[in-house]
Every structure is written in C-alpha cells, then in structure tokens.
Amino acid sequence: MSDLPRRLVAEALGTALLVATVVGSGIMAETLTTDTALALLANTIATGAILVVLISTLGPVSGAHFNPAVSLIFALRRDLPHRDAGLYAIVQVIGGIAGAVVAHAMFALPLLQASTRVRTGGAQWFSEGVAAFGLVAIILAGIRFERKAVPMLVGLYITAAYWFTASTSFANPAVAIARSFTDTFSGIRPLDLPGFIAAQLAGALVALALMSWLLRAPAGSDLPINPEDTSP
Template sequence: MIDLPRRLAAEALGTGILVAAVIGSGIMAETLTNDVALALLANTIATGAILVVLISTLGPISGAHFNPAVSLVFALRRELSARDAALYAAVQVAGGIIGAVIAHSMFELPLLQASTKIRTGGAQWFSEGVATFGLVAIILAGIQFERKAVPMLVGLYITAAYWFTASTSFANPAVAIARSLTDTFSGIRPLDLPGFVIAQMAGALVALALMSWLLRVPGSSDLPINPEDRA
C-alpha cells in the first residue's frame, strides 16, 4: 500500500482540482452566456470530464475518494481505518477550499466569498440524498464488477445527476463546503450547507446498507438449486 502522506496529498490534490473545475467552469459559463441551461450544461461537462481524469490518474494512489461520504463508506467497510478516513476527510475539505481560491484567482475574483445562492428545502435535501446514494451505489457495484470502468461510471453518473436532481448533484460534503465559499454560478449559501451535508451522509449510508446486501458474495445457502438435484 502507498504510504499515508502520499495518499493524503492525492486526496487533497484531486479534491482541489475537482472544485477548481466545478467553480471555474461555472464562472466561465456564466461569463459567456446568459442562458442558464447552457451554462449548466457547460458546468456539467467540465465536472464529469475532470472526474474521469482524476479518478483514472489518482485512483491508484489513494483510491480517489475526493469525498468524505465515500471515505466514511470505505471506513465502515473496514477497507480504510477510522483514523485514515478522518484524515482523508480533513484534506479533502482543505483541498476543496484551496480549489475555490484557485478558481477565483484565475478569474480575478475575491479569493474567498460567502455565497448568497439559496439552495434549501425538502426537495433539495432529498435530491442530495438521492444523488449521493446513487454515487456510492455506482462506486461499490463498479468496484465489484467493472473496476477498470469506475472512472467513467462515476463521471457519467455525475453528468447525468446534474440534470435529474433538483440540487444539481453536489453529492460531496467537501465540495459543498468549498462551494459555500464562492458567490458564483455554483455556490451555495453557508446557511444551507448543513442540510446538504446531512442528506449526503444519509444517502451514502443507505447506499452502503443496500449494496452490502445486494452485492453479497453467495454462500452455500444462497446457491441456486440445481434442477438435477430434485430427481
């Protein structure tokens, strides 16, 4: 296994680049067009594409979680220690904040901002639960059946979830925290942040529970009955 400092560096770097892509593409889109749907499409494509790249390149180092909810799931699966999961989450949040600062720097905006974009209400929170549920389910199933396809599966899922969820699928507490520090296209008010984070964690835990059952390796008692045995 790769040593912890390098894994933590990969998690911070990946989350930082992810957030820079999310916020930066949103700023660019908003600058170039007044059409909200077109701006969201540009933001979507950039996010899905960067996820494929980051998971493919940094996954072999740290697992490419870039997401405290994902790290929690792997800790509960005992594939990551509680200490390492906590450290992963800490550097993911730090990396995300740095990514927001980098995005603002590239577009000559104030480095840290408090977002004023309202994202609240039951539909938004439920959407975040659904988005994170789907993300975790895709990751767990992908690892078991199509490990090499996981980068593409995650990128495509988030691309789709931008459009089928009312919240545009944050699905990541670290990214949500970073997005509360940008008053741009992809922002979220700090006041609305707790509801998103709680919904994301809940969605991840529900996915873990369901997929643990659904993906269980069959034991002798689970084997299908052979018709010849009935003769």
Template sequence: MQKFDLPRRLAAEALGTALLVATVVGSGIMAESLTKDVALALLGNTLPTGAILVVLITILGPISGAHFNPAVTLIFALKRDLMPRDAMLYTAVQIAGGIVGTLTAHAMFALPLLDMSMKARTGSAQWLAEGVAAFGLVATVLAGLRFERPSVPWLVGLYITAAYWFTSSTSFANPAVAIARSMTNTFSGIRPADLPGFIVAELCGAIAALMLMSWLLRPEGKAAPMSKEAQL
C-alpha cells in the same frame, strides 16, 4: 498493486479534491460569463465536471483510492477498508483541498479570493435530491468496484454528469465540495446556512447505499454438498 504511504495518499486526496472544485467553480464562472441562458450555463458546468472526474480517478485512484469526498471515505471506513484515523485525515485534507480549489478558481478569474455565497439552496426537495445523488454515487462506486473496476472512473464521471440534470440540487453529492462551494458567490455557490441540510442528506444517502449494496452485491452462498443418497 502498489501500496502508497499515508502522506502520499493524503496529498493525492487533497490535490484531487482541489482540482475537482477548481473545475466545478471555474467552469461555472466561465459558463456564466459566456451566456445568460441558465440551461446552457449548467451544461457548461456539467461537462467539465464529469470529464475531470474521469481524469482524476484514473490518475490518482491507484494512489489513494480517489475518494475526494468525505461521504465516500465514510463508506470505506464503515466497510473497514480504511482505518478510522486515516478516514479522519482523508476528510480533513479533502475539505482543505476543496477550499484551495475555490480560491484557485477565483484567482484565475481575477475575483476576490474569498466571497461567501448568497445563493439559496434549501428545502426538502433539494435535501431529497442530495440524498438521491449521494446514494447513486456510492452505489455506482461499490458496484463498479465489484464488477468492472477498470471502468470506475467513467462510471463515476457519467453518473455525476447525469445527476447534474436529474436532481433538483444539481448533485453536489459531496460534503467537501459543498463546503468549498459555499465560499464562492458565483454560479456554483451555496449559502453557508444551507450546508447542514445538504451534508446530512449526503451522508444519509451514502449510508443507505452502503446498506442496500452490501446486501445486493452479496452472492448466494455455496450450495450444501448433496448426500450420497441424493446423488443416486
């Protein structure tokens, strides 16, 4: 497998996160403009998000690993698959890329480029939902890499599509995306004041998934060789 240098990996992370957020925010704006049915609007927001994840992970994964998510980057840093300096740079460009994605979505729909959200998303139920969403995402990534690496783009896309609907928070599961979504006062927004609870929950969920999956995915050690007496 080809290895790419750090500048190219950072560019892939920034580009991927920007396109992901542009899809999340843009599809939310489009859905809200086309229907007043909240369930239908959520569906219109969900399907493009799951679809773009399949595309982005497929085309950018071979370059950077296609994290697009500081929580995922943290997990790979804790696994020592990513150097701490690289992990910090990944996180910085993910956040910057996400903000660019929001600005781009606003520009495409002729909205003010920066419009801080007033949409309240807070409370223990939503924090739990974010923890569960991030837990499931990281578990999906780690198990997918272990057993079915070529299917990871589809596994992640399908998981996020499902998590939009079974979590009360609609599954942000990504601190960079949460920050970017705080800058849009549209369907997908979140108040800046609500970010800390979401981000802490996402990171806790991701770390919990790493702890469980590190145990769950560890195969049983090889059996000790039988003695000659036992073989008789």
C-alpha cells in the same frame, strides 16, 4: 496503495482540482452566456470529464475518494482505517476550499467569498440524498464487477445526476463546503450546508446497507452474482 502522506496529498490535490473545475467552469459559463441551461451544461461536462481524469490518475495513489462520504463508507467497510478516513476528510475539505480560491484567482475575483445563493428545502435535501446514494452504489458495484470502469462510471453518473436532481448533485460534503466559499454560479449559502451534508451522509449510508446485501453472492450457491467472479 501509497504511504499515508502521499495519499493525503493526492486526496487534497484531487479535491482541489475537482472544485477548481466546478467553480471555474461555472464562472466561465456565466461569463459567456446568460442562458442558465447552457451554463449548467458547460458546468456538467467539465465536472464529469475531470472526474474521469482525476480518478484514473490519482486512484492508484489514494483510492481517489475526494469525498468525505465515500471515505466514511470505505471506513465502515474496513477498507480504510478510521484514522485515515478522518484525515482524508480534513484534507478533502482543505483541498476543496483551495480549489475555490484557485478558480477565483484565475478569473481575477476576490479569493474568498461567502455565497449568497439559496439552496434549501425538502426537495433539495432529498435530491442530495438520492445523488449520494447513487454515487456510492455505483462505486461499490463498480469495484465489485468492473473496477477498471469506475472512473468512467462515476464521471457519467455525476454528469447525469447534474440534470436529474433538483440540487444539481453536489453529492459530496467537501465540495459543498468549498462551494459555500464562492458567490458564483456554483455557490451555496453556508446556512444551507447542514441540510445538504446530512442528506449526503444519509444517502451514502443507505447505499452501503443496500449494496452490501445486493452484491453478496447467494448463500449456498455455487453460482456467483457475476459469472467472472468466483469469490464467496
């Protein structure tokens, strides 16, 4: 893995490009159609695609977290120093906001906006918990069994989660914060952020607890969970 400054730049850049894609594709979709389902589909495809690209290209540099909840999980697993995880989270948030600004600039909109789009309530919060749970579970299982497939697994999971969750699957505190700075298709009111972020972190922690148990090789057995994996 690269030295810390390059890892931080990779995390900021990746999160910026992710948010620019989420916000920009939402603006483009809203410009081209009044059909909300079609606009969401366009937003979904762009987001899933960019995740595959970003994780594939920046993963070798920083791990391609682009998400404070993911960085927290890797810190708790002792795969990332706590100090580094905190710095990752800071640059992810900064990068995400920069991505929203870039998207606005590309469409000649005010660079910084306060979103007025209401996204709140128990169903939305629960959806975010489920979305973050699934994301972390997919990542942990992916790096355990199919590390090379992780970019595609994450991209496909988020593509699906856009549609099976009531919240359209933010699953990322940095992206949620950045989306509060856009009053476009993908925005969220700043007032609604605490519920989303709390649910995302809770879902990620539950996933860590469950997957730590689920992916452990059976005690006292010579047979690994995965026939290709001989680690204890």
